[in-house]
Amino acid sequence: MHVATLQIELHIPTSHSLKEKRAVIKPILEGARRRFQVAAAEVDHQGKWQRASLGFAVVGESAGHVAVVLDKVERFVWSFPEIDVLATTTEHA
Secondary structure (H helix, E strand, O other): OEEEEEEEEEEOOOOOOHHHHHHHHHHHHHHHHHHHOOEEEEEEOOOOOOEEEEEEEEEEOOHHHHHHHHHHHHHHHHOOOOOEEEEEEEEEO
């Protein structure tokens, strides 16, 4: 069994409230869960309306499989034009 996590730091320049921030990150989190069967959550900066840190986790039978899934998740997040990706961190266990 292989486990991997991906943390993505985001800047949301068009957000002016926590409600607007949630409207931007909700489709990202729900879309990743639905399309890639990963665990997904906002893991930091919950009280800041222009910053978010999203965490994703996947469990699979091979290291290659979990790496491919997280690569797809990362590309999916980058596809949202209303966000700026500041940093990404991947860890494999």
